[in-house]
Amino acid sequence: MSDPLIDVDSVSVALGETRILRDVSLSVPSGSFVALVGPNGAGKTTLLRTINGVLTPDRGSVSIDGRDIQSLSSRAIARSVATVAQDTTVSFSFSVRDVVAMGRTPHRSRFRRMEREPIERALERTRTAELADRSIETVSGGERQRVLLARALAQETPALVLDEPTASLDVTHQVRTLGLVRTLVDEGKTALAAIHDLDLAARFCDAIVVLADGQVLARGSPETVFTESVIEQAFGGETRVHIHENPATDSPSITMLRSGDP
């Protein structure tokens, strides 16, 4: 397997008096797409915010491409990792194109004109070009989520960190968005995404990390991680799953069953 682009080593994070992450280790090999799954409150957002340098671990370390992020400036981190946060609300009235252009900030300098090409390419790839002249305040929640993915693509970083990138999307756009991330990874990017839909995670990702109660419960290929016992341990006794092979996608297909379902 190739070297890890993102390496999280024994990270612990406390917020206020509460310890949120305990001794979390994971690595995202260069050129792979890894899903972070787990119940609400497991610590997924906290972990992603530690990986992009917003939060500082009180123990352990995070490295990007072999460099400890504590030693990097925020500009250097932003040239390595582009993030789409879970909360996509915006409180400014820029056009969609201007929002996507913000992705170029870590590459700008007083001496260089802003390159337009990465912005237009990001708009095209996320199918948001037709929204480009609209105010970001007027687009729908799902469209805004795709615009913020476009901003992350315009940042032209080796790594993408995505917190529930399909949360506001209809089923077609969920598949399109994860399909786009898969294509970007196949072209050379590396992605780590918190994903609630286990079936989509199994379909699009190379590896799965299950986080529960601030700790890594399991990690590995979708086939090895998505067992009934791991899922029931992570999501609690009320959750049962039906796992079967999906010959069309060559990945396990997962149906969540609620209590009362046959």
Ligand SMILES: Nc1ncnc2c1ncn2[C@@H]1O[C@H](COP(=O)(O)OP(=O)(O)OP(=O)(O)O)[C@@H](O)[C@H]1O
């Ligand atoms: N600033 C804070 N102070 C104290 N506790 C916090 C703070 N921010 C988050 N938490 C708690 O940390 C835990 C982990 O939150 P986090 O948002 O990382 O979980 P998550 O796995 O991303 O959840 P979800 O699937 O609901 O998005 C939760 O119990 C949350 O209430």
